[in-house]
Amino acid sequence: MEFKFMEKSVHISLNGFNVSRQMEYNTLIRYLNLQGHERVLDVACGDGYWTSRLAYLAGEVVGFDFNRDRLKQAKRMNGGFFGLIGCDAHYLPFKDRQFDAAIGICVLEHFENDYQALSELRRVLKPGGKLVMTVDSFSLPDITEKDRARHAAKFTVYHWYRNGDLHDLLRKAGFDVVQSTYLLRSPLAASVYRRTLMSPKLSYLLYPFTYPLCLTSERFSRNTECGYKMAFSARAI
Structure with missing residues (x-):
């Protein structure tokens, strides 16, 4: 969030109060299982909020x-904790x-040529290196083409992903898929996410209440076939 203070632009990251982003980050960190010595690449790191958190878990982080x-944000x-390019x-x-692992929180769908981006990540990862990402799926049955088109236009989304197609793309780019799961798949979590898209500021205020409820809802959801997001872990061949 940007605001003016003493005629200067001040940026405050609210990612930590975003139900979807917090859920995505925690899932990917669990997939990474960092031991504290790895060199990690943060793909399309944005304002560096998640990069700064990764810096405490890995040996070196580059965003x-x-x-x-x-990048200016x-x-x-930064405070000198991680590299930026x-x-x-x-x-x-x-x-x-060059890297033991790479992480990307909802970035792949914004790359026009997702195969090229994945191939580049495969190139800079060591053999056996981990790639963990979340991506847009928007595959719940009540999501319409109009909903997808509106979201794509607002956030410059080029791709939507389902398990089969994504696994094929990863294998083509030189990865073995280790695991994947749909996120924001339960009715409650999906509803909270929809409201976040419509009214983000309100969702930040409600975060302390909605986040634990969404976690519980996701944990007990029997839906494993679709969701707003997907998380995956893959290994460089």
Whole structure:
């Protein structure tokens, strides 16, 4: 969130009060199972909020983003805890086999050529390196094409993912899929997410109440076939 203070623009990250993002991050951290020595790449790191949290769990963290304004926000948040680079995900400026793991929170769907981006991530990961990501699925039966089109136009989304197609894409790019799961799949969590899209500021205020309820709802949901999001873990071949 941006606001003016003493004629200066001040950025406050509210990712920590976002039900979806918190759920995605916690799932991916569980998939990563970091031991404290790994070199991790944060894909399209945005304002650096999650990068800064990763810095306490890994040996070294490098974040990159194409958006210069977001990188400026990340640099202000950084405090020297992690590296930052401005670059395009389709053409990464790193040498081969540089990272033990890569993480991306809802970024792949925003890359026009998702296969090229995944291939680049495979190139810079060491053999056996982990790739963990969340992606947009929007596959619940009550989500219409109009809903998807509206979301895609607002957030520049090029792709939607389901288990089968995503697994095929990952294998083509040089990864073995370890596990995947749908998120925001329960009626309550899906409803909270829809309201977040419509009224984000209100959702931040309600976060202390909605987050634990959504976690419980997801835990007991029997739906394993669809959701608003997908999380996956894959290993570089």
